[in-house]
Amino acid sequence: MLSRDGDPPEAGLTPAPAEGLNGPQAEAAAHVDGPMVVFAGAGSGKTRVITYRIANLLAACRVPPYRILAVTFTNKAAGEMKRRLERICGPELVRDLWVGTFHATCARLLRRHHEAAGLGKNFIVYDDDDQRAVMSRVFKELKIDDKRHPMRLVMGRIHREKQDGLLAADFTPGNPTEEVVARCFSEYERRLADANAVDFDDLLIRVLRIVEDERSAAGEELRKKFLHVLVDEFQDVNQVQYRLVRGLSRRSTNLFVVGDDDQSIYRWRGADVRIVRNFRRDHPGARIVKLEENYRSTSSVVTAALGVIRPATDREPKELWTNNPPGEPVAVVACATERDEAAFVAERVRELVDQGVSPADVAIFYRVHAQSRVLEEVLRSERLPFQVIGGVRFFERAEVKDLVSYLRVITNPRSDVDLLRIINVPSRKIGDTTVEKLAGLAAELKVPLFEALEPLVRSDRVGPQPKKALARLHALLSDLMTAADTAGPRDLAERVLDETGYARMLEAEGTDEAEGRLLNLRELLGSIEEYERETLAAAEVPTLAGYLEKVALVAVTDELKDAPKVAMMTVHAAKGLEFSHVFLTGMEEDMFPFRSMDPARSGDVEEERRLAYVAITRARARLWIFHAERRMVFGATKYGMPSRFLADLPKEVVTQQKTETMRSSQGRFIDRDGWGAKRPEASQGAPRLSWSHPQARTGGGLERPRLAAPSSERTPGERFIERDDDAPRAASLRRPAPVDVPAPRGLGPGSQVEHPSFGMGVVLEVDGSPDPTATVKFSGWSTKRIKVRFLEVVHQR
DNA sequence: GAATGGCCCGGCTGC
DNA sequence: CGGGCCATTC
Numbered sequence: 001m002l003s004r005d006g007d008p009p010e011a012g013l014t015p016a017p018a019e020g021l022n023g024p025q026a027e028a029a030a031h032v033d034g035p036m037v038v039f040a041g042a043g044s045g046k047t048r049v050i051t052y053r054i055a056n057l058l059a060a061c062r063v064p065p066y067r068i069l070a071v072t073f074t075n076k077a078a079g080e081m082k083r084r085l086e087r088i089c090g091p092e093l094v095r096d097l098w099v100g101t102f103h104a105t106c107a108r109l110l111r112r113h114h115e116a117a118g119l120g121k122n123f124i125v126y127d128d129d130d131q132r133a134v135m136s137r138v139f140k141e142l143k144i145d146d147k148r149h150p151m152r153l154v155m156g157r158i159h160r161e162k163q164d165g166l167l168a169a170d171f172t173p174g175n176p177t178e179e180v181v182a183r184c185f186s187e188y189e190r191r192l193a194d195a196n197a198v199d200f201d202d203l204l205i206r207v208l209r210i211v212e213d214e215r216s217a218a219g220e221e222l223r224k225k226f227l228h229v230l231v232d233e234f235q236d237v238n239q240v241q242y243r244l245v246r247g248l249s250r251r252s253t254n255l256f257v258v259g260d261d262d263q264s265i266y267r268w269r270g271a272d273v274r275i276v277r278n279f280r281r282d283h284p285g286a287r288i289v290k291l292e293e294n295y296r297s298t299s300s301v302v303t304a305a306l307g308v309i310r311p312a313t314d315r316e317p318k319e320l321w322t323n324n325p326p327g328e329p330v331a332v333v334a335c336a337t338e339r340d341e342a343a344f345v346a347e348r349v350r351e352l353v354d355q356g357v358s359p360a361d362v363a364i365f366y367r368v369h370a371q372s373r374v375l376e377e378v379l380r381s382e383r384l385p386f387q388v389i390g391g392v393r394f395f396e397r398a399e400v401k402d403l404v405s406y407l408r409v410i411t412n413p414r415s416d417v418d419l420l421r422i423i424n425v426p427s428r429k430i431g432d433t434t435v436e437k438l439a440g441l442a443a444e445l446k447v448p449l450f451e452a453l454e455p456l457v458r459s460d461r462v463g464p465q466p467k468k469a470l471a472r473l474h475a476l477l478s479d480l481m482t483a484a485d486t487a488g489p490r491d492l493a494e495r496v497l498d499e500t501g502y503a504r505m506l507e508a509e510g511t512d513e514a515e516g517r518l519l520n521l522r523e524l525l526g527s528i529e530e531y532e533r534e535t536l537a538a539a540e541v542p543t544l545a546g547y548l549e550k551v552a553l554v555a556v557t558d559e560l561k562d563a564p565k566v567a568m569m570t571v572h573a574a575k576g577l578e579f580s581h582v583f584l585t586g587m588e589e590d591m592f593p594f595r596s597m598d599p600a601r602s603g604d605v606e607e608e609r610r611l612a613y614v615a616i617t618r619a620r621a622r623l624w625i626f627h628a629e630r631r632m633v634f635g636a637t638k639y640g641m642p643s644r645f646l647a648d649l650p651k652e653v654v655t656q657q658k659t660e661t662m663r664s665s666q667g668r669f670i671d672r673d674g675w676g677a678k679r680p681e682a683s684q685g686a687p688r689l690s691w692s693h694p695q696a697r698t699g700g701g702l703e704r705p706r707l708a709a710p711s712s713e714r715t716p717g718e719r720f721i722e723r724d725d726d727a728p729r730a731a732s733l734r735r736p737a738p739v740d741v742p743a744p745r746g747l748g749p750g751s752q753v754e755h756p757s758f759g760m761g762v763v764l765e766v767d768g769s770p771d772p773t774a775t776v777k778f779s780g781w782s783t784k785r786i787k788v789r790f791l792e793v794v795h796q797r
Numbered sequence: 798g799a800a801t802g803g804c805c806c807g808g809c810t811g812c
Numbered sequence: 813c814g815g816g817c818c819a820t821t822c
Binding site for chain 2: 424430
Binding site for chain 3: 370632633634635636
């Protein structure tokens, strides 16, 4: 259960056993040898099982924490699991556990083994945006016509290859289009390598390649490192992730996975349900446990969920049940428009809040982000506090990315896309022409753009004005790089804002928009500060690289704050969460199940069905499901009939309702029953377009002031940054071990030291030899014996 | 070299 | 409907 801390059990519901676990749960937590798969139905307490299993491994089996790896689906889930474990086992043991997402875990392992992966130490992680920027440079250089070969298709293809663990060298083109893909693929790879950067897929593939390399010493270390590997949400792993955990657990054979094939909703990004279904086949002798009792929801909700999932084909046989009382029926609400829908939602939320329900116990789900806008507008006008998860994400905002790019250039000057991003922001009179000349020279010299700056200034290829501008930029960045050696991440960020003139540029603008951007930057500084605090609290050294890594890997759900606000998110983002009151909007054919315009990407109705199941099972006590007669989709009015999934809801647990608007307009497109309605024929057309309701108006007076005063943009609804308890423990990057400095005298037990590969550690003992060796306990690693001269002393005892 | 306005095209879910 | 790209203009 990933609910917020301290959630009280709903009135009338049986809480999960307070102490100990029920039969199957206990079995899953206790049998600690060999492979094991747990089929855990929604709300059956799987997080609890994993948590207790780890506690058991630590306390009863005395497994060293740094030899346990637990892979979670989000950073937030990792943080919550750690917090729960701390309460059971105490912070000492928990600190050294490896708990994190696939990506965060791989990033951390890759810091240690960057050499085996052919990466520089301070490699950075490129997000989608960066990947696109790189690829558009590739297209330019290879002179590929974006019309004939749309970039997103090329990138999509490469992405799919990489999800199967394949790189450019493994790709054999079979047709002219693939020919183009192949060329882009290798050029893209080359550019990332030159930039000392990896993308999300690389993060996993690089580690996988090391793990699967029989001859590599690093591979051997990784294969031996973990005595226990546990994976949550196993139904959503892809082939690369599966091979990874197989490799990491091959020696120990202690691979423990928990999943629910009914909740597999990420096939579109490479997840493969067959992996969990075939687990037994792939692991002969694997123990199987099924958790089928739902502790979370009322029986009405469970019954509704079962109705939706039962028609699904090809499921692992299992039967979810609950002892909980029926509670309130599920309300299915017919609405006229999306605005009508939003108004009804807001009204109900208002009632709940007035009755004393915390807004934090309420969530609004939708299939696609685009649906959130109207809901936001109405909730804002009702002064209901809310937070939108995902959508235009904080770290994707231009100003935030700008500052992050500055910081990345400073840690890793080889990153061309970052330099290009900020080369003329704020305006320095370095335009396209100059940039192209710089790129040309860099290509000739075979150096990164940054290193071509000085040569270009010395050359006579550019005029005196650009020369001056380029020289100034070079001096500015060099200064900041020097400053990075001593200043902490937060101070450095502040200096960047100040010395680059970025802050001044925004202040000078004086618009509300600029004001908002400044506010976001301040928030970014706040997040760096928080990172510093958390890292120090964990007795580690905050580094810019550590922060940047964290930034790159925040997941949407990590953004959910513990705040008394209604949470609004896509159903995908809702996975793993639970709320006492849930509003599920947009349950119409073509919307949910979603149907893409592009027949090539026509969705998978089975997956949509599972998605609906996930949505329903998030609700503990009350669930409302909405469908609207018509809805504005991409600027055009679309008429939708109720989703087929509504017809699968058992009638006995459902009440049907209509909004006020629907009642007054006699629900003209919905038959009396509410479902099985026909899509209105075009011939019925004319009157419905002229039909007008004050709320149905588009364009008049209800527009949201998009760039309006930032304060009103942020409250009561706000988009914000993550608060993540799982700070990565990256080694210091800009401080090489002081090889020629004599070992500090008096370095005794208890001293805090830092090592470039292993990160922070505590000295247990030091021998008295002329070139002393220290025994050091590193967080996340076993105790190591290391020459003192390779250690940097952080705190001397 | 920068700023502005028009136009086209995509149009989901996300680490 | 909205973002990104291009052409035009200062």
